[in-house]
Amino acid sequence: MEILRVELGNRSYPILIGQGLLGERALFEQHLPARDLLVVSNTVVAPLYLGQLESSLRPRRVLTTILPDGESHKTLANVARVLDVLVANRFGRDCAVVALGGGVVGDMAGFAAATYQRGVAFVQVPTTLLAQVDSSVGGKTGVNHPGGKNLIGAFHQPVAVVADTRTLATLPPRELRAGLAEVIKYGLICDAGFFAWLEANIEALMAGDGTALAHVIRRSCEIKSAIVGRDEREQGDRALLNLGHTFGHAIESATRYTEWLHGEAVGAGLVMAARMSCESGLLASEELERVIRLVARTGLPTHVANVGPEAALEHMRIDKKVQAGRIRLVLLRGIGTAFVTADYAEAFLRRTLAAHLG
Amino acid sequence: MEILRVELGNRSYPILIGQGLLGERALFEQHLPARDLLVVSNTVVAPLYLGQLESSLRPRRVLTTILPDGESHKTLANVARVLDVLVANRFGRDCAVVALGGGVVGDMAGFAAATYQRGVAFVQVPTTLLAQVDSSVGGKTGVNHPGGKNLIGAFHQPVAVVADTRTLATLPPRELRAGLAEVIKYGLICDAGFFAWLEANIEALMAGDGTALAHVIRRSCEIKSAIVGRDEREQGDRALLNLGHTFGHAIESATRYTEWLHGEAVGAGLVMAARMSCESGLLASEELERVIRLVARTGLPTHVANVGPEAALEHMRIDKKVQAGRIRLVLLRGIGTAFVTADYAEAFLRRTLAAHLG
Numbered sequence: 238m239e240i241l242r243v244e245l246g247n248r249s250y251p252i253l254i255g256q257g258l259l260g261e262r263a264l265f266e267q268h269l270p271a272r273d274l275l276v277v278s279n280t281v282v283a284p285l286y287l288g289q290l291e292s293s294l295r296p297r298r299v300l301t302t303i304l305p306d307g308e309s310h311k312t313l314a315n316v317a318r319v320l321d322v323l324v325a326n327r328f329g330r331d332c333a334v335v336a337l338g339g340g341v342v343g344d345m346a347g348f349a350a351a352t353y354q355r356g357v358a359f360v361q362v363p364t365t366l367l368a369q370v371d372s373s374v375g376g377k378t379g380v381n382h383p384g385g386k387n388l389i390g391a392f393h394q395p396v397a398v399v400a401d402t403r404t405l406a407t408l409p410p411r412e413l414r415a416g417l418a419e420v421i422k423y424g425l426i427c428d429a430g431f432f433a434w435l436e437a438n439i440e441a442l443m444a445g446d447g448t449a450l451a452h453v454i455r456r457s458c459e460i461k462s463a464i465v466g467r468d469e470r471e472q473g474d475r476a477l478l479n480l481g482h483t484f485g486h487a488i489e490s491a492t493r494y495t496e497w498l499h500g501e502a503v504g505a506g507l508v509m510a511a512r513m514s515c516e517s518g519l520l521a522s523e524e525l526e527r528v529i530r531l532v533a534r535t536g537l538p539t540h541v542a543n544v545g546p547e548a549a550l551e552h553m554r555i556d557k558k559v560q561a562g563r564i565r566l567v568l569l570r571g572i573g574t575a576f577v578t579a580d581y582a583e584a585f586l587r588r589t590l591a592a593h594l595g
Numbered sequence: 596m597e598i599l600r601v602e603l604g605n606r607s608y609p610i611l612i613g614q615g616l617l618g619e620r621a622l623f624e625q626h627l628p629a630r631d632l633l634v635v636s637n638t639v640v641a642p643l644y645l646g647q648l649e650s651s652l653r654p655r656r657v658l659t660t661i662l663p664d665g666e667s668h669k670t671l672a673n674v675a676r677v678l679d680v681l682v683a684n685r686f687g688r689d690c691a692v693v694a695l696g697g698g699v700v701g702d703m704a705g706f707a708a709a710t711y712q713r714g715v716a717f718v719q720v721p722t723t724l725l726a727q728v729d730s731s732v733g734g735k736t737g738v739n740h741p742g743g744k745n746l747i748g749a750f751h752q753p754v755a756v757v758a759d760t761r762t763l764a765t766l767p768p769r770e771l772r773a774g775l776a777e778v779i780k781y782g783l784i785c786d787a788g789f790f791a792w793l794e795a796n797i798e799a800l801m802a803g804d805g806t807a808l809a810h811v812i813r814r815s816c817e818i819k820s821a822i823v824g825r826d827e828r829e830q831g832d833r834a835l836l837n838l839g840h841t842f843g844h845a846i847e848s849a850t851r852y853t854e855w856l857h858g859e860a861v862g863a864g865l866v867m868a869a870r871m872s873c874e875s876g877l878l879a880s881e882e883l884e885r886v887i888r889l890v891a892r893t894g895l896p897t898h899v900a901n902v903g904p905e906a907a908l909e910h911m912r913i914d915k916k917v918q919a920g921r922i923r924l925v926l927l928r929g930i931g932t933a934f935v936t937a938d939y940a941e942a943f944l945r946r947t948l949a950a951h952l953g
Binding site for chain 2: 272
């Protein structure tokens with residue numbers, strides 16, 4: 238088992254990464270002191286892993302709430318269902334919520350934990366690559382609104398993240414690829430060496446090679462926890478983690494969260510961020526080609542036909558990254574060097590959208 | 596105008612208290628830098644003060660949402676309405692929410708601000724005595740759940756509190772009395788001199804004497820901001836502010852928030868906390884009598900006939916103050932000296948409930 242720490246003063250917490258952690262009762266006893274626990278999972282993950290997790294959590298009181306699977310179900314109504322269960326069972330402020338599943342489950346369980354009695358403990362047990370490398374770390378919780386992605390939510394840090402890499406064995410290939418989009422993102426924003434390593438090892442990763450996957454999970458969590466430790470509430474550096482996400486959120490919103498996985502939309506978004514950087518004269522065209530090639534080799538979309546450029550622009554305007562009416566974007570000066578800006582020519586943005594959408 | 600400060604590091608903010616502040620445009624320009632503003636008010640307060648506030652906020656973009664009046668409307672569904680307006684009008688993360696009204700409006704507007712885009716600025720403009728002395732200060736936001744009071748919410752500090760004492764002129768006497776319950780609470784928890792001053796001046800306060808009201812608003816905000824500055828998230832001292840509230844919340848919940856104002860329930864709750872302290876041998880019976888007398892002179896209930904002791908106990912068990920299954924209570928060692936405990940005889944609690952309920 239490897240242990241990383243997210244350093245946030247009295248809200249610091251460990252990220253535990255290893256094979257078979259779901260079955261380690263001592264680990265949950267150590268990191269989760271609550272006696273009343275609500276495990277939130279979904280209809281796909283629960284049949285696979287809920288039994289094992291429950292027996293690791295007993296003999297404490299363990300209740301479960303199973304939500305429908307998929308980003309289109311990440312709604313305030315489903316969070317209200319979790320809150321209803323907590324109230325109905327008279328859980329006190331000293332209870333804990335455990336998220337067992339991917340990013341959607343983690344975001345909703347975390348938001349319920351953030352708002353129940355103004356905040357109770359929660360533990361992330363991510364079972365997808367995307368959740369293990371990204372969404373389970375950093376305390377962003379929330380739900381979608383018909384008007385836009387993640388528009389309702391809270392910052393609420395978990396007390397621990399338990400990433401059992403064995404759960405990736407049952408992950409559908411499409412979900413694995415979606416997770417790799419976020420991994421590629423880390424290389425692009427701050428680690429050119431890691432990006433090159435991904436170029437050399439992408440086939441092994443897609444084949445589910447355990448050693449290669451363990452490496453990308455650790456390196457991704459290292460990068461993310463360092464950034465979150467510097468800037469918990471996204472006043473500065475943390476915004477770099479949104480590379481590709483403003484484009485990606487627009488794709489998700491425009492297709493009502495039903496057509497593309499978050500990671501797939503991010504994959505296309507990374508290509509668009511690189512294209513826009515190239516159009517703006519910041520990124521060399523060879524580097525743009527490397528980005529497109531790696532995203533394509535990962536089996537992620539580089540072109541999204543079912544969203545038009547105008548529709549995407551509409552959705553980008555309600556994204557959280559809008560400030561003083563300007564859409565803020567993360568762009569690249571090179572592979573491994575990202576920055577945030579609202580100072581760009583609208584024409585480059587339109588040309589970028591036209592090149593990869595519709 | 597008087598200015599107090601709530602000291603919370605980079606989340607510190609001023610409390611501005613004075614006559615006619617609603618009309619002072621310069622003050623809102625200074626303390627509220629956002630260009631997009633959503634004013635949340637209710638059907639009673641809006642006709643009286645919304646026009647004046649709006650003209651003080653212009654020429655910025657000012658939208659309004661008018662919610663129904665009353666504690667029974669403090670629901671997640673109404674917060675969702677506020678969020679819908681923010682999304683529909685494409686408000687960015689740099690917008691602000693302004694709460695114009697009493698505690699119910701402040702709690703809901705604050706919770707919407709806490710959760711919109713994971714937190715936007717908000718300003719409290721309290722128009723009731725209860726909101727000016729208590730609920731607008733300290734960052735507790737949230738809504739009720741059918742299962743219990745304030746069970747869903749967040750800590751989210753305002754960027755400023757603007758208390759225009761002139762708004763108290765239109766406050767119904769019943770609302771004025773409800774606010775005085777919280778004022779009496781401050782004397783009981785930490786200021787015996789203030790409690791004695793209230794005994795000497797309660798008639799002037801109930802008659803709406805401006806000087807007397809200004810004094811209690813300032814002193815109440817001083818006490819509350821000092822406690823919140825020491826313990827923002829209620830890990831310790833802040834729990835003292837809940838004196839009478841566990842009893843009061845049970846009365847409110849048991850009557851579905853329709854029979855008693857929050858302050859009225861707190862009035863009865865203060866008497867019950869004092870009774871329980873006396874039963875436990877902590878508080879002299881003369882001091883209990885002083886508490887009962889002052890609450891009664893204020894026109895607040897000392898006995899609540901339409902809630903039975905058993906029903907109240909049921910509702911107390913789901914209150915946020917329950918820890919490890921024990922109901923934590925704030926009790927008195929004397930007027931001006933309160934403490935939190937879960938170590939008391941259940942018989943005293945039952946005797947207390949029987950004496951003042953049913």
